[in-house]
Each structure stands twice: as C-alpha cells, then as structure tokens.
Amino acid sequence: MNMFRELLANRKLIWKLAKNDFKTKYSGSYFGIFWAFVQPIVTVLIYVFVFQVGFKAQPTDTGYPYVLQLVSGIIPWFFFSEALLSATNCLLEYSYLVKKVVFKISILPIVKVLSAIFVHIFFICFGVLLFVIMGKIPPIQFVQIVYYMFCTLCLAIGLSFFTCAIVPFFRDFYQMVSIALQIGMWLCPIMYDISLIPTKIQFFLKLNPVYYIVQGYRDSYMNGIWFWHHGTMGIYFWVVTILFGILGFKTFKKLRVHFSDVL
Template sequence: MIRSFFYFIKLIFQQKNLILSMAKREVATQHIGSFLGFIWTFVHPMIMIFVFWVVFSLGFKVKPTNNVPFVVWLTAGMAPWFVFSDIVNGSAGVIVSNSHLIKRTLFHSQILPFIKIVSCLITHAVFLLVLMGLVIFQGMPFSIHYLQFFYYLAGMSVLALGLGWTVSALNVFIRDVGQIVAVVLQTGFWATPIFWDINMMPPGVQTILKLNPMYYIVQGYRDSFIYFSPFWKNPYDALYFWTVAVIIFVMGALIFKKLKPHFADVL
C-alpha cells in the first residue's frame, strides 16, 4: 500500500509539463471572448478589496488593528483564504467537467486538482501584488520576512490538495458535494479571523477557532507581511497544522485512489 501511495504521488511530478500546459490553457479559457482579457485578473481582487475597505473602514469605521492600516491587515488575510477557497471549490467539479479525459485509460486524473492549484496561483500572485502596492502606499517597512510566505503557501497547498482530491472524487458519486463545499467554505470564511481580530474573543473561544487549520495560514501571512514574526516562533501551532494537513493530504490521496477506477463507470 505504501509503495502504491508513493507511486500515486510520483505520477504528479512525472506529469509536470502536462500540468503546466493545462493550467495555462485553463487560465486562457477564462478570458476567451473578453475585451480586457487578463486585465480582469487584476480588476477583480482590486474591486473586492476596495469594496470591503469602503464598507468596513468608512462604513463601520473600523480602526487600525495593532497600528496597522486596516486595508493592509485585511488584504493580508484575504489573500491566502481566497486562493484556498478557489482551489477547493474549483476542485469539487473538476473530475465531472473533464469526463472526456477521465475516460481515457492513460490519463492520470489525480493531476486535475493539482492543475487547479497551479491556475489559482496566478490570481493569488495578483493579490500579493496588490498587497505589496498597499504596503508601499502606506509607507510600511520592507523585510526579509516577506519570503516566508512561501512556507505558508506550501502548507496551504498541501491542505488544499488533500481536500481537493477528497471532494473531487466524492462529487463524482454524490453531486451534492459541490454545493456542500460551497456552503462550508462560505461559513469558514466568516469563522476564520479575516475581517476581525481573534483577540477580541474569550480565551476559550480562541482555542476552538484556532483548531481551524486556515487560521495558521491567515495569521502566517500577516506575520510575514505585517508583523515580521518568524514561522518558527510558534512551534506548537506549526506542529498542529502540519499534522492536520498531512493527515488530510494522505486521506485525500487514498480516497481518490480508491474511487478512481470507478470514475469512468459513473460519468
């Protein structure tokens, strides 16, 4: 079983050229027939951030958090959540929408959720560019700690891929999975401290909220771009996150591998 599992993972790296090619095609397909084309990739996150900034800063008059401009604090939290949400939500229907490929005996369908990750990273890069622009505009300092966002991005990708394998495989047999995923992600968006500071909650509630593995990623992005706190400063939080992420990753791979032979019969 162990050898079979590692072979399942190994196939992803062997298909890296195909993954990059299909990811590029997926991104290009999103803008076919559009006059502005790839520019919409920049417009969407900027408008989203602007709307939330107007609502919370000007409407609700939310004050800076820990002397950090709210728009910067908000964007640093939104960036990892939205790429995570796009990956998991998009992975739910990726097998069904590519049924013509699944029926080909030589196509390794486990790469489809990974393709979703690669394509979503382009939008994530735009989010990060907007974040850096806000940092410069607000006159905030630069730091080498910016680079550690790659660590948190890697952790988020492991978690998202495990979930992507799980929901994509289950959705082939239970089509309600896609709707359930959308509801869970919407609930998780508000349950994760993106718009609000977790320190405003009682200690007991904070402990429960920190069980959400995406809390570690969201806080990690803020530690990287705002607070300049090294990722090794919270070893217990890191141990908990990686334990959960690896378990979900392995379980997702095993579920996908178990159900994969039956995809063509159902589609």
C-alpha cells in the same frame, strides 16, 4: 507513494495544463483574464467600505490601517478558496479526459490548484505595492511568504482530492463545499482581529488550519515574526494537512475506477 510518484513523473504535463487552464478560463469573455483580478479587488473594496466606513473598524495595536490588515489576511484566503472550489469540480469539467483510459486523471486536481496560483502571485505583489504606497514597507520576514504559499498549496491539494472524488457521485457536494468556504472565511480572523474574540473561543478558531496560513501571511506583511516562532501551531497544521492528504488520496484511489461510469 505510488500516486506521489505518478504525480512527480507527470510534473511537466501538470504545469503545462495549469497554464493552459488559466489562459482558457476567461477566453470566452471580452476582457479575458482581466476579470480574474477585478473581482477580488472589488470584493476587498466592499469589505473596506463596510467595516472601516460603516462599522468604523479601528487599527489594532500593530498600528497598521484596517485596509492593510484586511488585505494581508484575505490574499491567502482568495487563493485557498479559488483553488479548492476549482479543483472540486475538475472531474466534471474535464470529464472527456477522465473517460480516456490512458490519461492520468490524478493530475487534474493539482492542475486546477496550480492554475489559481498565477492570480495569487499577482495579489501578493499588489499587497506589497499597497503597503509601500501607505508607507508601511513589509519587513525582511516577507521572504517566508513562499513557505506559507507552499502550506496553502498542500492543504488545498489534500482536500481537493477528497472533494473532487465525491462530486461525480454526489453533485450537490460542490455547493456544500462552497457554503463551507463562506462560513470558513468568517471563522478565520480575516475581517476582524482575533483579540476581539473571547479567549475560550479563540482556541476553537485556531483549530482551523487556514488560521495558521492567514496569520503567517500577516506575520510576513506586518508583524515581522518568523514561522518557527509558531512551532506548536506549525506542527499541528502539518499533522492536520497530512491527515487530510492521506484521506484525500485514499478516497480518490478507491473511487477512481468508477469515475468514467458515473460521468
């Protein structure tokens, strides 16, 4: 609770630093922020070519083309993975601030997560535009995408407090998180429909909390299902997210006194 009050008291500073982090991330390159949008789009085009052209992926019973199924699921994953990876490395990136006694270093993971939200909002709008162009206007349930965005924020923040606290002591942990995210992407039903997986394995895939988010985005873009229809899964998600948050906050609080020494 003390850390939560600390974050709330510094909310204006967090937002200011998040905007500044987003602006400066690509400041050294010629095209600047343009690269933040190009890379995910190119990635989507590659997946569409491989799975729809190469493997001849067919639309599911929803009747939506494969590209729309892919985009609606991959948008939240881009946000989650970018936010978690950036926040994992935040103490190393802002080591000059960590060494300042008066600076509240607990805001740094949140700054990096919020910095990723600007590109995410662009891709949410890009997804809507793509659906409209292909004649598939999202249903009224699209408004609940704000809820699922909040779910992604909470999960990423909770995990990032743990991962960023470990990295200063074990630098290889960043690479381990990156590999885990690559594996996690294939464990989520993003590239494929979960109905293609045997029922027994589906249960284990649904234990991944990101599955709830990915499915929620698809419900918002395509299926027209309100989030309260997934009551049991929603309860499971929030229990897991809160547990991750408690673990992350406690780990960060315990190790924060040693950050300046190892950095």
